[in-house]
Amino acid sequence: xxxxxxxxxxxxxxxxxxxxxxxxxxxxxxxxxxxxxxxxxxxxxxxxxxxxxxxxxxxxxxxxxxxxxxxxxxxxxxxxxxxxxxxxxxxxxxxxxxxxxxxxxxxxxxxxxxxxxxxxxxxxxxxxxxxxxxxxxxxxxxxxxxxxxxxxxxxxxxxxxxxxxxxxxxxxxxxxxxxxxxxxxxxxxxxxxxxxxxxxxxxxxxxxxxxxxxxxxxxxxxxxxxxxxxxxxxxxxxxxxxxxxxxxxxxxxxxxxxxxxxxxxxxxxxxxxxxxxxxxxxxxxxxxxxxxxxxxxxxxxxxxxxxxxxxxxxxxxxxxxxxxxxxxxxxxxxxxxxxxxxxxxxxxxxxxxxxxxxxxxxxxxxxxxxxxxxxxxxxxxxxxxxxxxxxxxxxxxxxxxxxxxxxxxxxxxxxxxxxxxxxxxxxxxxxxxxxxxxxxxxxxxxxxxxxxxxxxxxxxxxxxxxxxxxxxxxxxxxxxx
Numbered sequence: 020x021x022x023x024x025x026x027x028x029x030x031x032x033x034x035x036x037x038x039x040x041x042x043x044x045x046x047x048x049x050x051x052x053x054x055x056x057x058x059x060x061x062x063x064x065x066x067x068x069x070x071x072x073x074x075x076x077x078x079x080x081x082x083x084x085x086x087x088x089x090x091x092x093x094x095x096x097x098x099x100x101x102x103x104x105x106x107x108x109x110x111x112x113x114x115x116x117x118x119x120x121x122x123x124x125x126x127x128x129x130x131x132x133x134x135x136x137x138x139x140x141x142x143x144x145x146x147x148x149x150x151x152x153x154x155x156x157x158x159x160x161x162x163x164x165x166x167x168x169x170x171x172x173x174x175x176x177x178x179x180x181x182x183x184x185x186x187x188x189x190x191x192x193x194x195x196x197x198x199x200x201x202x203x204x205x206x207x208x209x210x211x212x213x214x215x216x217x218x219x220x221x222x223x224x225x226x227x228x229x230x231x232x233x234x235x236x237x238x239x240x241x242x243x244x245x246x247x248x249x250x251x252x253x254x255x256x257x258x259x260x261x262x263x264x265x266x267x268x269x270x271x272x273x274x275x276x277x278x279x280x281x282x283x284x285x286x287x288x289x290x291x292x293x294x295x296x297x298x299x300x301x302x303x304x305x306x307x308x309x310x311x312x313x314x315x316x317x318x319x320x321x322x323x324x325x326x327x328x329x330x331x332x333x334x335x336x337x338x339x340x341x342x343x344x345x346x347x348x349x350x351x352x353x354x355x356x357x358x359x360x361x362x363x364x365x366x367x368x369x370x371x372x373x374x375x376x377x378x379x380x381x382x383x384x385x386x387x388x389x390x391x392x393x394x395x396x397x398x399x400x401x402x403x404x405x406x407x408x409x410x411x412x413x414x415x416x417x418x419x420x421x422x423x424x425x426x427x428x429x430x431x432x433x434x435x436x437x438x439x440x441x442x443x444x445x446x447x448x449x450x451x452x453x454x455x456x457x458x459x460x461x462x463x464x465x466x467x468x469x470x471x472x473x474x475x476x477x478x479x480x481x482x483x484x485x486x487x488x489x490x491x492x493x494x495x496x497x498x499x500x
Contacts, residue, residue: 020063022272023226023492030060031276038280039206046203050177053200053280057180061145068144071109076179078105079154083161083168083175095162102158106151113144115347145498146186148344152311154179157193159315166194174200183276187269187497189287189307196284204281213464214278216478220463221271223481228449229264230490231442232257235435240408243418248427251418253439258408259401260446263292265496266305271461290457292400292450293378295392297361298371300400308344312337323366330366335359345407350415354406361399377458445488 020026034056042048062069082102089095157178160166169175178197184190239246239254246254270287277284291303301309317337323330335356342355365371378393379385385393402419409415433439456462463481 020060021492021494022269022276023222026063030056031279035279044203044205046201047173049204050171050173050200053177053182054173054180057177057182057185060182061180061185064145071144071147072150072180075106075109075151075154076176078102079158079179080169080172080175082158084170086158086161087168099158099162103155106155110147110151113147149188149190150179150185152190152308153193156190156311156315157197160193166197169197169201171201181277181282183273183280183282184284187266187273187495188305189270189273189285190311191284191307192311196282199282207281210278210281214275216463217271217275217278217461219275219478219481220461221268221273221275223485224264224268224271224449225495226485226489226492227264227445229261229268229496230493231445231488232261232264232490233493234490235433235439235442236261236408238435239433240410240418242433243414243421246421246433247429247431248422248424249429250431250433251422252427253431255401255405255408255422257439257442259292259404260449262404262407262496263288264449265493269495269497286460290453290462292397293393293454293457294396295374295378295389296365296370296396297358297399298365299374300396301358301362302375308341312341316340327367331363334363334366338362349412350406350409353412353415354403357403357406361403380458383455441488442490445484 020030034052038049038052042052058069058072061072079102082098085098086095089098157166157175161168175197177200178191178193181191181196236254236257239250239257243251243254267288274284274287285307287305287307289303289306291300294300294303317333320333320336321329322333325333338355338359339352340355342351342353342358345351345354362371365373378389405418406412406415409418453462456464459465463477
């Protein structure tokens with residue numbers, strides 16, 4: 020069930036009405052309704068994969084309960100590794116089995132040994148990387164005694180399967196989201212209005228920006244061998260805004276939907292394309308994943324506390340693992356390694372924590388230095404996205420080679436160029452709105468229009484743009500991860 024579908028437009032009001040008006044604010048009934056609605060939401064794709072969520076839920080709930088009563092450190096480690104191996108085992112099988120098998124065969128054939136093995140026709144469960152990491156956060160935090168294990172199986176099931184963020188995040192920590200299922204919730208009109216406003220902006224990002232950009236990014240990347248360098252640059256830019264509009268749009272809808280039910284989810288994007296260096300970019304892009312890897316992988320490895328070798332090693336580990344998390348393709352690994360290369364000079368010169376405040380804070384225009392570093396960081400990011408989008412390494416190399424050829428200085432030209440001009444105009448308007456709202460939780464959170472009638476005209480204009488300029492319907496990119 021997609022957020023931008025008629026199905027969800029019917030599903031959401033029904034669940035909302037049942038949640039606030041039928042359950043009579045009974046906490047247990049509300050949590051049970053969330054579980055039922057979440058399983059229906061997820062089963063809409065393929066009901067067979069509901070068993071995976073249920074099994075993962077039962078395993079981690081049981082492990083958490085056992086960790087609570089066990090003081091034996093060896094037994095506690097066995098319980099922890101049971102959870103890790105079960106969750107990562109499912110993830111590894113469904114997502115990486117064929118990747119490792121193909122590379123295993125290739126490696127042996129390189130040394131002259133032929134191995135015959137058949138790959139499996141495996142369907143990747145939607146969102147498995149997200150809810151796997153979410154449940155792991157619970158087990159790890161209980162093991163570290165940062166969190167008291169829950170006795171409420173329904174509340175825990177709701178935490179694992181919470182439908183707004185189930186399939187593409189944000190990846191919530193158990194310490195943040197799980198306690199919200201224990202507390203009595205009452206309807207908050209202002210929170211609901213804010214949620215609807217964020218849903219509206221998320222739909223605009225997805226349906227107007229991402230879906231329109233997708234049409235031209237796909238056309239250019241799929242026919243890159245026949246196009247000149249300047250057109251390929253345009254294709255990379257279209258994908259850059261496609262993936263941001265798509266993923267941050269999903270996060271906005273998820274966070275806004277959660278507010279309708281009285282929940283607060285963590286922020287997942289903080290205007291990353293206005294970053295002044297790569298370290299700042301990664302503090303602002305997919306925040307829930309980058310902080311997950313920081314807390315559960317980077318810091319346990321030693322973080323940046325050791326010598327130069329440890330800093331370099333840990334940086335490459337976290338970025339390469341992050342790349343591999345996105346999919347079973349060498350392009351994602353190269354994308355991660357490339358970001359590590361970008362990040363290392365900042366880390367080794369202790370400049371990786373320079374930019375925490377909003378760029379050009381209190382001003383509308385950035386200064387020359389800020390503009391230069393924003394454009395440099397944006398350019399490096401666009402370059403890295405080429406590997407992320409390419410079908411394989413050869414495709415990425417040929418794509419970049421053509422960009423670096425003399426054809427870079429020719430006029431962009433492809434079959435949909437005239438129609439693409441309207442999308443470029445919409446992107447320009449989008450960037451201006453995002454820039455104006457960069458101090459807010461999301462671009463239109465604190466509208467500069469104070470008068471209600473004018474503000475409503477503003478919102479209705481966004482609704483009009485969604486219906487009039489929506490692109491051809493596309494699935495959410497991060498559903499495949």
